[in-house]
Amino acid sequence: MSDARTLKRPGAGLRLGRFRDLTLVPVIIVLLVAGSFVDPVFLTPGNLTNVLQQQSALALVVLAEALILIAGKFDLSLESTVGMAPAVAVMFVIPVSAGGFGLEIPAALAIPLCLLIGAAIGAFNGFLILRFQLSAFVVTLAMLIVVHGLQLGLTGGKSLFALPESFLYLGGAVWLGLPAAIWITGLLFAAGIAALGYFRAGRSLYAIGGNADAAKAAGIRVDRVLWVVFIVGGTLAALAGVLETGRLGGISANQGVGWIFMVFAAAVIGGVSMDGGKGTILGALTGVLVIGLVENILTLKGVPGEWKQLVYGAIILVALMISRLAGGRAQD
Amino acid sequence: MTSTDSAVVEARGITKRFGPTVALDNAGLTIRAGETHALVGRNGAGKSTLVSILTGLQRPDQGEVLFAGRPAPALADRDAWRARVACVYQRSTIIPALTVAENLFINRQTEGRLINWRALRTRAQGVLDQYGVDIDAGSQAGDLSVEQRQLVEIARALSFGARFIILDEPTAQLDGPAISRLFERMRALREQGVTMMFISHHLEEVYEVCQTVTVFRDAKHVITSPVRDLPHDALVAAMTGEAAVAFEARARKVDAKAPVVLAVSGLGLAGRFQDVDLQVRGGEIVGLAGSGSSGKVGLAESLVGLRRPDTGTISVNGTVPRPGDVPSTLKAGLGFVPQDRHHEGFVPLLSIGENATMPIAHKLGRFGTISSSRRRSRAEGMIQQLDIKTTGPDQPVGDLSGGNAQKVVLARALSDDPSALVVINPTAGVDIKAKRALLGSVEDAAARGAGAVLVSDELDDLRICDRVLVMFHGRVTKELPRGWTDSELVAAMEGID
Ligand SMILES: Nc1ncnc2c1ncn2[C@@H]1O[C@H](COP(=O)(O)OP(=O)(O)OP(=O)(O)O)[C@@H](O)[C@H]1O
Ligand SMILES: [Mg+2]
Numbered sequence: 001m002s003d004a005r006t007l008k009r010p011g012a013g014l015r016l017g018r019f020r021d022l023t024l025v026p027v028i029i030v031l032l033v034a035g036s037f038v039d040p041v042f043l044t045p046g047n048l049t050n051v052l053q054q055q056s057a058l059a060l061v062v063l064a065e066a067l068i069l070i071a072g073k074f075d076l077s078l079e080s081t082v083g084m085a086p087a088v089a090v091m092f093v094i095p096v097s098a099g100g101f102g103l104e105i106p107a108a109l110a111i112p113l114c115l116l117i118g119a120a121i122g123a124f125n126g127f128l129i130l131r132f133q134l135s136a137f138v139v140t141l142a143m144l145i146v147v148h149g150l151q152l153g154l155t156g157g158k159s160l161f162a163l164p165e166s167f168l169y170l171g172g173a174v175w176l177g178l179p180a181a182i183w184i185t186g187l188l189f190a191a192g193i194a195a196l197g198y199f200r201a202g203r204s205l206y207a208i209g210g211n212a213d214a215a216k217a218a219g220i221r222v223d224r225v226l227w228v229v230f231i232v233g234g235t236l237a238a239l240a241g242v243l244e245t246g247r248l249g250g251i252s253a254n255q256g257v258g259w260i261f262m263v264f265a266a267a268v269i270g271g272v273s274m275d276g277g278k279g280t281i282l283g284a285l286t287g288v289l290v291i292g293l294v295e296n297i298l299t300l301k302g303v304p305g306e307w308k309q310l311v312y313g314a315i316i317l318v319a320l321m322i323s324r325l326a327g328g329r330a331q332d
Numbered sequence: 333m334t335s336t337d338s339a340v341v342e343a344r345g346i347t348k349r350f351g352p353t354v355a356l357d358n359a360g361l362t363i364r365a366g367e368t369h370a371l372v373g374r375n376g377a378g379k380s381t382l383v384s385i386l387t388g389l390q391r392p393d394q395g396e397v398l399f400a401g402r403p404a405p406a407l408a409d410r411d412a413w414r415a416r417v418a419c420v421y422q423r424s425t426i427i428p429a430l431t432v433a434e435n436l437f438i439n440r441q442t443e444g445r446l447i448n449w450r451a452l453r454t455r456a457q458g459v460l461d462q463y464g465v466d467i468d469a470g471s472q473a474g475d476l477s478v479e480q481r482q483l484v485e486i487a488r489a490l491s492f493g494a495r496f497i498i499l500d501e502p503t504a505q506l507d508g509p510a511i512s513r514l515f516e517r518m519r520a521l522r523e524q525g526v527t528m529m530f531i532s533h534h535l536e537e538v539y540e541v542c543q544t545v546t547v548f549r550d551a552k553h554v555i556t557s558p559v560r561d562l563p564h565d566a567l568v569a570a571m572t573g574e575a576a577v578a579f580e581a582r583a584r585k586v587d588a589k590a591p592v593v594l595a596v597s598g599l600g601l602a603g604r605f606q607d608v609d610l611q612v613r614g615g616e617i618v619g620l621a622g623s624g625s626s627g628k629v630g631l632a633e634s635l636v637g638l639r640r641p642d643t644g645t646i647s648v649n650g651t652v653p654r655p656g657d658v659p660s661t662l663k664a665g666l667g668f669v670p671q672d673r674h675h676e677g678f679v680p681l682l683s684i685g686e687n688a689t690m691p692i693a694h695k696l697g698r699f700g701t702i703s704s705s706r707r708r709s710r711a712e713g714m715i716q717q718l719d720i721k722t723t724g725p726d727q728p729v730g731d732l733s734g735g736n737a738q739k740v741v742l743a744r745a746l747s748d749d750p751s752a753l754v755v756i757n758p759t760a761g762v763d764i765k766a767k768r769a770l771l772g773s774v775e776d777a778a779a780r781g782a783g784a785v786l787v788s789d790e791l792d793d794l795r796i797c798d799r800v801l802v803m804f805h806g807r808v809t810k811e812l813p814r815g816w817t818d819s820e821l822v823a824a825m826e827g828i829d
Contacts, residue, residue, distance in 0.1 A: 200441055200442060200447065203434070203441055213423065217389060217419075218425075277427065
């Protein structure tokens with residue numbers, strides 16, 4: 001009974017929808033231009049590759065969080081998984097003298113084990129949230145503390161340095177001229193974009209996040225899908241941990257700590273709604289790029305560490321406003 | 333009830349509890365092939381609960397459902413359910429952020445692996461065209477009007493090929509012409525042999541489109557009868573358990589010297605309405621009538637601050653609230669019932685008490701605290717006054733039946749003793765007895781000196797008004813004093829005179 005006939009011309013809806021993913025593109029262009037003025041080094045392939053490599057681990061966590069947010073849930077514990085999963089997996093491999101458990105299982109098992117731990121954390125989150133109908137926010141907030149606490153307890157708060165070569169490989173290798181981490185992250189994002197754009201299972205995340213009752217009535221197994229999403233999320237966070245470990249060559253006690261703010265910032269400026277059901281993986285990717293470019297420019301410009309946070313936060317706010325203006329729709 | 337060969341669906345001895353609430357108590361019904369079967373009963377009688385059991389969304393605690401004499405499929409087998417029964421639920425199952433095409437084919441976007449969006453849209457447009465729904469499949473579902481959304485739901489329901497359709501209060505949110513269009517559609521479907529179950533609180537609609545009627549009262553089956561054997565009063569008596577009394581609007585006289593509580597001059601909003609002047613005195617009830625595109629809802633929403641008008645001024649109680657600002661309008665002494673209760677009406681997870689007392693929270697305690705005992709007692713008063721069917725003030729509003737949730741919204745509007753009241757379709761989805769209670773409380777508010785604007789698609793609601801303004805294409809075209817006839821009002825609404 002709404003008074004207005006609000007139908008758009010054929011096609012307008014879909015085409016606008018495409019553009020909405022790309023509202024941050026102008027921001028990225030502005031950043032590229034601004035960066036080239038700040039420092040001539042900025043626009044060199046070497047520097048840009050560097051930006052991408054540095055962001056690849058964070059990007060995987062953003063991918064995980066975007067999937068979970070689109071499905072209408074929340075996971076804060078991902079950042080703790082980034083540190084804990086690789087740390088514990090590696091401790092099964094390395095000798096006691098290096099801080100391990102003394103089990104010394106074959107080094108080739110470390111990465112699969114790490115991913116498995118991530119999956120298990122996601123599964124446990126899903127179990128608490130879906131079976132006990134608890135709030136995702138509170139459950140994963142508690143899990144953020146529990147998982148990080150587990151890492152601190154098991155490692156005694158120490159960093160792990162004597163890591164098996166194979167575990168570091170992915171974070172440092174170069175394939176066809178680009179760091180392996182960029183390939184891996186790129187491929188996983190491509191898979192995410194395809195899954196959420198062109199597969200029924202992926203589209204069901206939008207239905208669940210948009211209206212869970214309607215999704216249920218349409219025959220979507222809401223709980224099962226959500227559970228899988230939590231498990232995929234945990235696994236991606238663990239993989240992010242592997243890449244980050246390889247890039248830095250060790251696992252410090254606070255690997256991943258504090259990431260979750262950046263993760264949410266990237267997802268939200270990329271157009272992923274905190275209320276669920278809205279946003280795209282491509283949008284989330286542009287969010288990551290904005291964050292990465294800003295960070296790089298601040299570093300090149302030599303902004304003192306104490307001021308970085310402030311500038312960082314302010315730029316995120318500006319990016320939000322620009323994407324809102326360009327997108328034209330209210331951001332939730 | 334005996335099962336016959338021609339029974340499309342049969343529910344036997346169904347019992348369903350939600351905690352302490354018994355929603356269905358050994359109730360059942362049988363629907364025969366080809367008939368349009370009405371299910372009526374007061375708010376909270378268990379109608380929607382039966383719908384969710386008949387469509388396989390919920391499992392009954394006891395009892396069984398049979399389709400064409402055979403046991404219903406397993407709950408997990410959604411496809412099997414959808415091949416047998418299609419449903420337009422009381423709560424919309426359209427997902428606003430997705431396109432119409434995707435909503436139509438949700439979870440079956442493709443047979444194969446990859447979704448071909450172009451093909452999907454063509455298929456969706458085909459379905460819409462087939463059922464005569466004039467909507468572009470590529471538009472966003474969130475941009476559709478209530479009627480259009482409902483048409484999409486109906487088209488979707490039919491597209492599964494089920495020959496049995498349930499419509500749970502489809503007319504509650506529609507205006508007159510939209511309802512006629514829906515009924516035409518329903519008659520055409522019946523001619524094609526489709527069986528339907530129809531739920532409504534508008535009993536005249538039952539007589540218009542249904543052949544058989546079943547009445548539920550307090551979670552129990554009361555009677556099933558051919559519609560023609562159960563005249564209106566007998567039907568009301570079966571629903572309420574007491575003899576029907578005709579509703580009389582109270583005789584009232586407006587004091588011509590009473591202060592003006594709501595004054596509007598030169599109000600306009602591009603594309604919605606223009607040049608509206610309106611003065612409502614304390615103790616007066618002014619009706620706003622008009623078709624769906626008349627702009628009456630837009631006007632009312634501007635009065636309460638939900639929309640910001642382009643031109644003109646609004647003053648409440650002599651003060652001019654910030655245009656387009658709900659809190660300052662409320663502060664000026666206005667209470668309102670929004671059209672879309674699921675959007676703007678209430679917070680589903682909060683209790684009745686919290687929802688109903690939201691505007692007066694500051695009066696229930698000091699320094700930003702809220703005294704829960706005072707809130708309880710206020711809420712209990714409202715529950716009684718409006719006859720809300722609930723386990724108590726602590727029940728979340730999301731668990732209430734549709735009509736009872738609507739009463740909570742009105743309770744909230746009245747909680748602050750507003751001096752001006754704007755209510756939009758307050759009786760949508762409200763049963764016949766509760767409707768009287770709701771309209772009665774608007775009349776009570778007027779008797780206490782409040783001025784009210786009542787927007788409604790139902791002629792009966794407008795009878796309590798001292799005068800009715802009729803809008804047509806965004807302008808007030810006619811003013812009818814008390815004592816108008818239906819045909820007079822309808823003619824004015826359709827712009828013929
Ligand atoms: N999920 C739920 N949790 C708790 N109580 C519920 C739930 N669903 C329904 N109820 C209760 O069951 C009773 C029957 O509700 P139902 O929705 O079937 O009523 P209805 O006949 O459809 O009413 P209306 O005409 O207002 O839509 C109500 O008292 C309601 O509060
Ligand atoms: Mg109902």
